[in-house]
Amino acid sequence: xxxxxxxxxxxxxxxxxxxxxxxxxxxxxxxxxxxxxxxxxxxxxxxxxxxxxxxxxxxxxxxxxxxxxxxxxxxxxxxxxxxxxxxxxxxxxxxxxxxxxxxxxxxxxxxxxxxxxxxxxxxxxxxxxxxxxxxxxxxxxxxxxx
Numbered sequence: 001x002x003x004x005x006x007x008x009x010x011x012x013x014x015x016x017x018x019x020x021x022x023x024x025x026x027x028x029x030x031x032x033x034x035x036x037x038x039x040x041x042x043x044x045x046x047x048x049x050x051x052x053x054x055x056x057x058x059x060x061x062x063x064x065x066x067x068x069x070x071x072x073x074x075x076x077x078x079x080x081x082x083x084x085x086x087x088x089x090x091x092x093x094x095x096x097x098x099x100x101x102x103x104x105x106x107x108x109x110x111x112x113x114x115x116x117x118x119x120x121x122x123x124x125x126x127x128x129x130x131x132x133x134x135x136x137x138x139x140x141x142x143x144x145x146x
Contacts, residue, residue, distance in 0.1 A: 005090045007083040008066040010073045015059070015083055017121070024121075025051060025058045025139055027114040027130075028096045032064045032072035032082075036132045040112070041078055043136035048079035050140055055119075061085055062110060096128075114139055 009015035027044065029037045044051075044058050051058045061083040064072070069082040083090070091097050091110060098111040112130040116139070117123055125142060127135070 003093050005093060007061070007085055007090060009059075009084075010066070010069050010082045015081070020057065020121070021119065023056045023119050023143075024117045025056055025114065025143075026117070027058075027060050027112075027139075028091065028094065028110050029060060029062050029112055030110045031062055032068050033075075036112075037062070038076065040130075040132045040135065041072075041080075041082075042076055043132070044080055045076070045078040047136050047140050051143070054143060056143060059083055061090060063088060063091065116143065 004016070004018040006014050006016040025044075027040070029040055031037055041060055044060065048058055058080040059082070060080060062069075063086050064084060065086050066084040069084050072078070073082055085091055088097055094113065094115065096111050096113045097108060100107050100109050111128060112132070114127045114130055114135070115123060116125040124146070127139075
């Protein structure tokens with residue numbers, strides 16, 4: 001997968017994929033402040049130090065606005081950074097937008113997905129249709145096994 005993108009990041013300024021010089025775990029989730037998404041972010045945050053100890057950066061991304069991400073990150077003391085993609089630019093690059101049914105009504109939203117890149121920005125693993133329980137640990141275990 002050859003790609004590049006730039007988005008606002010909660011640490012301030014912008015994140016540009018091509019400028020990252022370390023391996024990356026990039027996870028897409030539907031929405032800040034919803035039960036499953038909160039748990040997923042908390043799980044990655046709890047394991048953040050273990051990811052960074054083995055050289056990986058962890059970044060979450062959703063269609064929420066930058067200010068919403070900043071508030072969400074602060075509210076839950078998340079250690080990892082979040083990228084705001086309200087225009088679905090990067091979501092489209094990764095093909096994570098799906099038509100879903102919620103409460104019997106059709107909606108368009110992010111299919112929970114995780115991508116792992118090596119330091120040369122090569123995609124080495126992806127998960128689609130992620131189930132939240134134990135996913136962050138599964139990602140960490142995979143990285144430790146390679």
